[in-house]
Amino acid sequence: MSSDKGGGVTVSGLTVRHRRTLALDAVDLDFAPGVHGLLGPNGAGKTSLIRVLATVAAPTAGRVSLLGGDISNHRERTEARRRLGYLPQEFGYYPGFTVREFVAYVAWLKEMPAASVPGAVERVVERVGLADRIDAKVKSLSGGMIRRVGIAQALVNDPALLLLDEPTAGLDPEQRFEFRALLRDVGTASTVIVSTHLVEDVATACTEVTLLDAGRVAYRGTPGELSALGDERRPGQEADPLGDNPIERGYTTVLRSHRQLLPEARR
Template identity: 50%
Template sequence: MSVESDTAAAGTEPAAAVAAVEGATVRYKTVVALDGVSAEFRPGTTALLGPNGAGKTTLLSLLSTARRPHEGTVSLLGEPVGGRARVRAVRARVGVLPQSFGYYPRFTVREFVEYAAWLRKVPRARRADRTREALRLVELEKHADRRMGELSGGMLRRAGIAQAVVNEPALLLLDEPTVGLDPAQRVGFRALIKDLGERSAVVMSTHLAEDVAHVCDRVHVLLDGRVRFTGSLTDLCARGPARSGKPVEVTGPAVESGYLAVVERHGDQGGRTGQGGHAGRGSGAAS
């Protein structure tokens, strides 16, 4: 099955791509993590949906410039990622929330975010203001003087988002941002991510169909290192079982059904590494 045959029609997108990968292959010794992946990322929020080991984190690492593909190209903000100077310039315009991130536990929340501002080349004169604004965005202003080591899991994720947006990134990369949050926190986070999608192109890796339905405009389904579906959420939901001519509704269960239809269409490729956490397996409970 070719990628194109399972990919929604191109050419209907009004906004230019903020980031793109073309024919990207990444290997870790004998494992092919990405196998000729081509994908574009536009303003708004795009989900990377796929089972464990599908290659989502590896794709994010290309977009963050942490890694270069063995084959293929990556373009960010309209230009191919090339030499060191260009990578440095691009990094200043990208924000990243990794699945887990390191921090010095005695840093206050403010110090943690200010440090990220320094790393992302925010000019010294703007760092304090940008830090304040990032903390306001994630509603952590009141906790700015608390130590990182004292934060709850939800507050830690918020601090992680604050450090990712402190440089007002044009491209914001979130790797499973709602993992470990309780249902109420997850709902709050969805609203925050949706809001961020109005300021930046947000790319969010997730297993959770409910999060995708609530937050994202577009989705790339990755299975076994390949993009097997690209399109709007309505397109994905329409892949699910037809319901006697009813209009397609974008809901968590509908995203789950559309996703499973893509997985089934590609035989066992999506199930090779898929386990309990993958979209369509119990994700309906995560609302």
């Protein structure tokens, strides 16, 4: 298990149960600095994993180490929260705040030094392309702009661990291209975990892919390795029911193979 205080995640035997539903089933994973894509169908356990790593949900069983600390320990969990950034699927905000005020409020929640907050807010808002709207009310922004405010608040404390759940929802193609470049930049020094349904985001931004299915790890590897699993095309075939490109076909191939190994009750 890593003891690197700079960034890293290890989960051992991680189990999450929601009433009668087993969302994660004794999962073992580790994430080093870099950009990691988390793929899987609805109900695969992606959001459950992200929420546990963000310390907003407790595991039913298993051990979680974030940035060298065991989050079952209150002091180490509090320290991890100061050093992580999190954007959930449903991003809550105060509509009456300006962009500047809201991102500064999150910086305050992260207990950033007061003197560093104004500069940090301006830098991160510029990074997400909203410098010209920094004093606009959040409620006046478009859906895509609000999503970028969400990305800004997740980045304001220069996190060692960045957790993003469907971050490109509402972004147009140009904004998604810029976002992928931002991810690659952040991932040079931090551990970035991105849960998404968009395999093209994973193909272009991520160094590693984890595919979850029915609460278990179905695949772990690079985007290139996943693409290679879908690279085979039959001669003369114009369309492929498994997907429009190699990584989509690889994704579907892995899921179908994994489901053959699942107990009947979990398919």
